[in-house]
Amino acid sequence: MGINTLDKKIITLTAPTGVGKTLTGLNAALKLRDRLRMERGYTPKIIYSLPFINIIEQNYNVIRSILKEIIQNFNENESSYLIKHHHLADLRYKVANEKIPLDESLLLIESWESEIIVTTFVQFLHSVIAFKNNFLKKFHNIAGSIIILDEVQNIPMEYWNVVRNILKNLSSLFNCYIILMTATKPLIFDESDNPLELIDNAKNYFKREDINRTIIKRVDFLKQRELEEIIEIFCRNYANSKSYLIVLNTIDTSIQFYQKLKEKLCLKTWVEFEKDILENGEYEVFIKNILNAKIDTLIFYLSTNITPKQRFLRIEALKRFIQNNKKPILISTQVVEAGIDLDFDEVWRDLGPLDAIIQVAGRCNREKRQNCAHVKIFNSGKTSIYGKILPYLTKEIINKDVEEKNFFDLINNYFKKSIEKKDTIGKLEIWEGILNWEFKSKVSKFNLFEEKSIQADIFVEIDKKAKDVWIQYHNRISNEKNYIKRKKLYAEIKKNLKNYVISILVNPNIVLPQQIGSIYYISRDNLNAFYSLETGFKKDIFLAF
Template sequence: MIPPRLIEKLQYYSHASESSAGKRVGTKLLRLHLAEVGLSLKNIAAQAPSGDLQNLSSLAYLIGATHDFGKYTTFFQQYLFNGATDGTGRHHHGLLSALFAAYAAEKIGMDSTACSYASLAAYFVVLHHHGDLRALESDTILPSLLRDPDFMSVDAPWRTRLKTLDVQIKDIAQNLPYIEQEYHELMPAIGADAIDISLFLQKWRDVFAGISQSAYRLLNREQDETRQKLFITTLFLYSSLIDSDKKDAAGVVKTKRKSIPADLVDRYREENDKIDIHAKEGMNGLRNEIYLNAVTNISNISLDDHVLTLTAPTGTGKTLTSLSCALKLRQRLQTDSFLPRIIYALPYTSIIDQNYGVIRDILKQLPDFHKDEGVYLVKHHHLSDLQYRMDDEDRPISESLMLVESWESEIVVTTFVQLLHTIIGFKNRFLKKYHNIAGSIIILDEVQNIPIEYWPLVRNMFHLLTRYLGCYIIFSTATKPLIFEEKETTALLEDTPRYFAGLNRVNLIPDLEPVSLDEFFYRFASWYDSSKSYLLVFNTIKTSVEFFGKLKKDKKFNAVIKKKEVIYLSTGIVPAERVERIKTINRLLKEEKRKVIIVSTQLVEAGIDIDVDIVFRDIGPIDSIIQVAGRCNRGMGRDRGQVHVFHLTDGEDGYAKYVYGPTHYATALKLINGNSVEESRFFDLIHCYFDAVRGNINRDISEDIWKAVNHFRFHLRLNLPKSISDFRLIRDKHGYIDVFIEVDGKARKELQDFKRGVIGEKDPLKRQENYLAARNKFKKYVISVPEHLTHGLSHLSERLLYLKNEQIDVYYALDTGFRRIEPGSFIF
């Protein structure tokens, strides 16, 4: 037995900070940190949607209780208080902790009671809890190579790690009684006996050999189903650990789950003066019919049906309908221990604010919403403000960041990037919210915007989410892409084509004779009617800017130019200005009933709520054309809207071919190269299009990444074979660089604050906090531009430039954004 005074003599800490006197002091006892993280993981598993996940609660606790075992070395404790290292890496604790976690899981029998390969999962999760996930095959060693006491047959990086591990093991042995006493206090939480740490110190090579053998057996002999289930289990445990670890270390206050009435959207519709819930005819009548049918069906579908579709024409209120369905489904799924979150994912940041605003208005009906807004609703994307309100208080920036990024809210409004790079992800910062996706109801708005070559992969990953995490998927779209087969989904609206067949808001009018930009401009000028509002959508920023320039020079358009009724939109304009222009468009069209000309790129295609009389759209994918048609005669006015599809070329090929590739380009030309198409035929047209392109897509990237999923190949330093890290929802723009544009006084203030609080701050902790506080406002003035156009700009950092206000006229046009010609070509 260990004398009490000896136990009290040694104190092990997990974290430390600098006191006001400049001295490093311990802020968290290691034993308490391990216990709290373990209990957090145990609670996460216990509140999961399925029995399989709930059965992980003891394993989850054990992972939390062992994840920092390596911090018991004197090397780490000295590093914690001195801050300096001897260059040997002996203070690192990941590998030692991972091996101990696997040993503990095996000794307590987790491989049979929690899940097969529990020891291997514990090892992999703990090994990477301070970084991104790597490849399981590179995290193990041939057992025969571990027999050599000097590890001479192992490659150099592993040899260094193993020799360091050998020294750490001997160091742990020197203080073994104290460490064993701490674990004696940790194990009763799962009804387990004390772990024999001394045996681990003697047999650690055998432990590592066993892990390597398990990994080989898993990757080479197991069925796909076993690997896929373990893949989901591993990500769930990894996410639970990294999120709990960070929050415990930072002292983040735990959130309390909130109930939301299932009829909240019903009440909102009844009390909103702008919604006529009694209408039987027209667009309002159609919206009511769609809403009532969908919410009735969601109350009666089998809970075995996890993939649902809500396919309806644009402008028919899918945001309200899908949210109401999700709330009603959530009530059906709720149990004493489980309450699903709702994740509303959209393709673009530019349309999130609109949907978020609608959902926020609905939730404002709740009496405590203003006090606990963050607990009810968060908006998460790279430009969103870091705000989290709880208990009538705005939480500090660093705490808000953790709560927002881990999706600690009942309803999360986010982007496809955030969602898909989590479920098909390897990065620590994305995966810390993965456990909160378990059992969630995921609304995917306009899912056709996912690149078609990823459809097979996305389908497979959603199948895993529904099967092993208990998720429900609602596809809310006007174009019903064929990601899933018809037999794999359940429609919330019966006889969907009927809703399209009854509409006659627009005609699609193809005129696909190839034209130059000059030819197209002259045609448009001859057709222009000042009593109509127009939207013109181009495939490239360059052609849209050139067309806008021609409008400004032509005398026919002088009147609308002077009245500021010609508005330009593209990603070449800073985000802050884009938001203001969309507000201006809606004010002019809806409130002042003025006729405008909007010149844009594809930015306006999905979700932006504008309504014009006539649309011109350069040829592109049919789903994109149908989406932009939804901005025409949206409210079913007296005159039928016109959507003209033209075919703009550079003299050799259509711009659409350069942007979308030959398959989409050729298929679109073939399907609409003929007579006009009424809106009633849109549903059939889009079905034909998706059916045609699906048969021609290159499935290689989806198949390669799916193989990586089945082999736990998250990331390889060398890019062969393909790994999960090769998934890119947004293709990298090679040759592009970010530029801050000092476009006005507000931008100047953000730049000054950024220079002072981030670049000029010496204290790393304050610099990080200042960056988090400034990041979102700062990025509202940042755009990505071709690097060859930026000669002469100043550097804020290696990959971030800034354009001074006095240089604006040279590089940036206030009406059309960053200039697409070389600065040296200007004549003064």
């Protein structure tokens, strides 16, 4: 395994989940960087790009811990070596123990003035397929860089051709090296592109018995069933000696499943303890008390319907529970699928795209504590969020039980059939716009993760700190008429503010709380009317009026 030539600039790293792709990819990029410095006379930046913010924090911390070990003055000049950039990131630029003014820090971070940048697909792809000034600030630092795209299968399939063309031109015209990392190897590049695979005989690596950790099993031959029936089937199979992850396709069905399963199994809930943590703020003390208590099973809920702060608390608590051999049950949406380092004994997943199923299988038996753990696929009928083609293909391809050692062939077959049936050509209008400089009429249509409905941002005052943040926002920012001052003040508290903001898809049946400026606001006094600490925003509130 390794990069034997500097002439190949399209590189892939294909390996099963949970085998250390992050460290392997970073190591390859650092070695490539050293070779370019010694043989070509320049030192490229490394841009590490990921699909979701929740996994950026995890990977950023891994990279940061490595750099602290190998760079002597890292702590004094941290931002010169490493920054993270996304809409929730800390905007303080740390160098030579100086306090850099916020407006300067913002410019340095937004223009990626660092040796290694950890960022999102949105920040990276909207910078190379865009024309807005705030994204283009960093373009000069993308040229000549080493670009790692991790969990690349999360790029929507309809954009594969556009992304392929952009990456090929970045490598040929801007001297960039591209490293694509994935467990499912989407067909963004084909054999004609002649990419260099970092793992020798990657297909054989998947077939190794020591990483044959899971088997996909169909629940009742994927016959569509009501949620109550699926819960009954789960309860008949439930064993309190196992930890479980159950992934539903929609927020509404995940909440229903959580509420009904909790009652059916008479389980204690995590939120009973979380309320004390939010009230008193002593996270470590409460976690230790819970771990020391004789509680082996708790049920957790996770989705974007709850605040980012609560999602963080729950993921961290789950990690600690599993590390201490407790047996939690997590009911979740797709928010848990990619990159989050959790390891359950058994996974149940609603029918969806095959690559999503294989991603969630990566949250099962990662450490191979069992011989071959089960990933059970059921069909609740709620597949429309993925369109008609992909769930149908999954159902067609998974026509029998499939062990992990056969995932490589399975996913290749799936992607080939998907490309035949799904429109990946339509978005090429964006590429034509780039070639013809039609930025406003065509390129502006590029939106990596498209929203199909209007969204409302809601600030939820779940604890005392949230109240302080809201007072800051309301008194200092929303009333500030000077745009430059308002932007600067907002940048100071943005990270804390966003920890309490959820985005809700609006429809005529949903009652929204009070709107103040551009954001809706749920105060602590009004919390129970609009928000459940257990499952988040109450979309059925209109029934109470």
